[in-house]
Each structure stands twice: as C-alpha cells, then as structure tokens.
Amino acid sequence: MAPAIDKAAAAPDPRDMKILGAIFAGGAARRFGGDKHAAMIDDHAMIDHVVARLAAQCDAVVVVGRAWPGLTDVADAPAPGLGPLGALAGALAYAQASGFDLVLTSGCDLPDIPLDLATRLSPAPAVVAGQPLLGLWPSASADRLIEWLVAGEDRAMRAWIARMAARRVALAADPANINTQADLARYVAGFKPPADPRSSR
Numbered sequence: 090m091a092p093a094i095d096k097a098a099a100a101p102d103p104r105d106m107k108i109l110g111a112i113f114a115g116g117a118a119r120r121f122g123g124d125k126h127a128a129m130i131d132d133h134a135m136i137d138h139v140v141a142r143l144a145a146q147c148d149a150v151v152v153v154g155r156a157w158p159g160l161t162d163v164a165d166a167p168a169p170g171l172g173p174l175g176a177l178a179g180a181l182a183y184a185q186a187s188g189f190d191l192v193l194t195s196g197c198d199l200p201d202i203p204l205d206l207a208t209r210l211s212p213a214p215a216v217v218a219g220q221p222l223l224g225l226w227p228s229a230s231a232d233r234l235i236e237w238l239v240a241g242e243d244r245a246m247r248a249w250i251a252r253m254a255a256r257r258v259a260l261a262a263d264p265a266n267i268n269t270q271a272d273l274a275r276y277v278a279g280f281k282p283p284a285d286p287r288s289s290r
Contacts, residue, residue: 106190108207110143110150111180112136113173113222114157114197126155126197128273135267138200146207147193153179155197167235173222173246178238181231189228196222198267200276203260214255219263221246224255 114126114136126136136157143150149161153176154169156162163183165175177194184192193207202223203209210216210225217223230253237252238244250257267273 107188108147108191108193109180109184109187109189109228110140110147111163111176111184111192111194112139112143112150112152112160112197113176113180113194114152114155125267125273126157128267130200130273130277135200135273136197139195139197139202142200142202142204142206143193143195145204148189151180151183152197166231167239171238172244174234174238174244174249177224177226177246177249178231178234181226181228181234184228185231192226192228194222194224194226196266199223199264200267202264209260210256210258214250214253215258216250216255217263218257218259220266221250221257223264226253226255 126134128135130138136152140150140160151161151163153163154165163179165171166178166182167175169175171178177192180192180194184190191207191213193210195202199220199222206217206223207225210223213225213227214230215225234249237249242248242252249255265272265276267276
C-alpha cells in the first residue's frame with residue numbers, strides 16, 4: 090500500500106487536463122542486484138512511494154512492464170524489449186485509448202519526485218533536465234512514437250526528446266535515483282517524510 094499523501098495539497102496542473110501517471114518498472118535492475126521496485130523505504134516498497142507522489146497529481150496511475158498489486162499494468166509498445174521508449178509508447182497508447190490528455194512518467198526508482206512535477210513540466214512535452222525519465226508527454230503523440238520505434242529509429246530517450254523538441258526543465262535539486270544498494274542505504278539513512286506536502290523531500 091502506498092504511503093498517504095494529501096492530494097489536495099499537491100499543486101494542480103494549471104491547464105486542468107486529465108493526467109495519467111505511468112511508472113516504468115520493466116528494467117532488469119542489474120546494478121541493484123534484485124527487484125529494486127520492491128525495496129523497502131519507511132515500511133513501504135519503493136514503487137509505492139512513486140505511486141503516492143504520482144497519485145497526488147494525476148487522475149490515475151499505471152505501471153508499465155511489470156505487474157504490481159492495486160495498479161493496472163500496461164505492456165510496452167509496439168513490443169517488449171525496447172527500453173524506456175517502449176514503456177513510454179505503451180503508456181501513451183493506453184492513455185490515448187483511455188481518454189487521458191497527458192502522461193506524467195517516472196521510473197520506479199525515483200521515490201521523492203516533486204508533488205508538483207506536472208505543474209513544473211507544463212506545458213508538455215517536457216522532461217526534467219537531470220532525469221529524463223521524469224517527463225510530461227501529450228497522449229496524442231502515441232502513434233508518432235510507435236511509428237518511430239517500428240521504423241527502427243534511435244531508441245535512446247534523448248533522440249525522442251530531440252525529435253519532439255521537448256523542453257528540459259531544471260529543478261533546484263534532482264530527485265534521488267536509486268540504482269544500487271549503496272544508493273538505497275544512503276537514501277534510507279536520510280529519509281524523512283516531507284514536512285511540506287509541496288516539497289520533493
């Protein structure tokens with residue numbers, strides 16, 4: 090179960106669009122040495138911290154590339170094994186088919202993303218400069234990305250960011266990114282539930 094966060098305290102998207110939160114969780118996590126999405130932080134799985142922070146600013150949250158209790162799981166598109174862009178394409182296609190205007194994305198290993206991230210990244214498309222898996226994308230770009238992947242274009246996230254002319258938005262501090270057991274230990278040692286619901290940590 091995700092830690093409780095007051096949705097009303099999170100800054101709303103100024104354009105009042107329907108937003109889908111999408112967590113990319115299909116990676117192998119070789120550097121971590123196990124299923125890092127399930128690593129515990131303050132008695133909650135790391136992915137549940139991401140769920141809570143996305144749920145505070147999105148209309149619904151899904152997980153891409155993996156099943157997780159309580160969440161709809163979405164498949165990569167157009168096929169598995171295409172990395173983060175396949176996850177993004179799957180999320181965009183699901184969002185477009187389900188009536189969402191925007192997709193706010195995060196990796197499963199980013200447990201302290203800002204509660205006003207959608208607002209900071211609006212208007213879409215935009216990504217966090219230091220962590221491009223954190224992005225806000227129009228669901229209408231789903232077909233374009235799938236065509237890009239089917240055509241065998243560059244599968245690097247930076248290539249798609251350039252193709253879409255997505256803005257790179259700098260944050261005052263990059264959210265913690267848990268890639269190794271040492272990263273997790275450092276984060277857990279300094280973890281404090283956010284005193285200000287609008288702060289990232």
